[in-house]
Amino acid sequence: MDFPFDWDTFKPWLIGLWAVYVPVLAGWIVMQKREPIATLSWVLSLAALPWIGLLVYHFLGPQRIVRQRRRRSLSRRTLEPGLPSDLVTNEDCATVSHLAQTITQFAPSSAVDVKLLVGGKATYAALHEAIASAKHHLHLEYYIFEPDQTGTPLRDALVAKAREGVRVRLLLDALGSARLGRAFLAPLRDAGVEISWFHPVRLRFIWRPRINLRNHRKIVIVDGCVAFTGGINITDDENEAVNPKAFHDLHLRLEGSIVRWLQLAFLEDWHYATGVALRDENLWPEARKGTMLAHALPSGPDSVWESIHRVKVEAIHQADRRVWLVTPYFVPGEAARMALTSAAMRGLDVRVVVPARSDSTLVSAASRSYYDELLAAGIGVFEYQPRMLHSKALLVDDETCVLGSANFDSRSFRLNFELSILLHDRDLAGELEREMTSTLAQCREVKADDPPPPFLRRLADNATRLLSPVL
Template sequence: VVDGRIAFTGGINVTDEEDESLRDDAYRDLHLRLEGEIVRSIQQVFVEDWVYATGQQRKDFQGTRLWSASDANVRGGIAVQALVSGPDSAWEPIHRAKVAAIHDARQRVWLVTPYFVPGEAARMALTSAALGGLDVRLVVPKVSDSRLVTLAARSYFEELLAAGVKVYEYGPRMMHSKALLCDDALAIIGSANFDHRSFRLNFEISMMFRDRGVAGTLAQWLEGEIAASEQVRLQPSRSLWRHRLPEALARLMSPLL
């Protein structure tokens, strides 16, 4: 958050792995630059996280120096809501919002995430949408920075593919973007992965947009990522020892991933 007027949030970490000027294989990521009233909400999230982590008092974060009036020049009228999850709350707002959005979709559900380890509710939402005839697509990295998570994610592919979900593995470099597109008017973009750790354990923030312009921009971007990916097909003859057993063992660790 810059001067209480501009906020940046999304998947990008402050690390050399994300710096395209340093390496050709920098992570593929998605980030937001926000202005307007939503910046106050994001700054409040930072304050709450800081207080939780440091024990500092909330009263130290008062006054117009930090909470200046919103920029009257900001225009656009885009409806956006901050979704926040963390170990300080048992409600799992990001998890609930994403599952609800998938259930409410009527045409398509497109999801991109670097770490795909869904719980039962999220998995049922995706497969139910596909079985209901929706265009459901999942984009994950072909090569992840976590071998265990990759194996766990692939343990779900057979069920998803059988239900009609189209699964794609992005290969050019590590896919680190986290976004959900439902129909033509709802988009969720932020830091949260589609896994237990992001939904329940980590401090995460995602922006939920109800806007056709934002959804259209995300759809266009996702089409490009899908075009650069390899579609996963059902392979009933996959080796038990080489593929199925390692994936099953990794899946046992899903609640911790």
């Protein structure tokens, strides 16, 4: 039997529904107080594509971030141990450090020993050595943990320590570490290791999606005395010992009072993911105070202030001689671009190092769209040739460094949960300078007079730039 569709009958109803739908959704989005261009983009998308646009907004839009802030704030209030500041001051870094404290509520601290670990091979060796020395507890937090030749030995080391009576807690991002199956995790659970997942992807969260808010942090705490953080995950993709094409990356091993603040960052994440507040006094051993300023910078959608973004921009503004930036993903917002170009126009030595071949085609395309502006301002642009560059470091003048998990893009600055460390020390900065110089020696410098890419590639790069807020 045929059921003829009378468009003229339904047309007034559809127009009426659309006329109600658009102002209601527009009002909802306007009340989010996002950037004008982002707000306008969402309103136009939802108006033009009511069903598709609504689904995209539901899963990727900003409205969920408000709920995450409330839950994260509860975690902090529950766990705040009242850690004192070491009162480490330095006039050259005072403004940046004060900004960091105001935004993060993490006080400036100190380090007595910081080792810059270059590459996964060196990082995993140092990590295994520290884990073997653990007596009381091990806290690990990772975005990616793979069941491969790198992840399996680390799992076995954790199992061995748990069987010795060491309390082992492992917090993993549910999306980044999705390949870990029950069989791989079974030895950990059998040994008593506590495992929790950050923002698990489950059907029961369909009406409260969190797929766009990932935990990109890498933290390891050993007995509250030694900490590791930086950009290196647990995967063969970053281990030169088993993969000749492993990503080039940096990590840090730290001792001193700074470890207490990294411990707090882990405990906040653990409480947020599990609802369990850990209050064991052994988590807070007496810390040695040093002279190197070290400031933990947690950042994520639980704060509107974009702490890592602001600290990096302010550090660039405070620069007197040079700004060297190494990042795998370069998709800067207006504030970051203006800081970099203004520094170059003031006559500073400004260099931006990115991979020639990234693991993200979209991000690489968007990055290339900024080259013309950078070159016109006098910024040196360098593409690392040998393999994927995954290092995330900022060197300002001869003493200030920012290293950690955050890329130089909107996703790291606004959507992901990230952790970086602000460090102020001439020796460490000199070590980072030598590492960056070695990296630069393996780069191709992009020149303003290079032959222009084909038109279609330039069109694709510039079109991809429109996706910068979510790349």
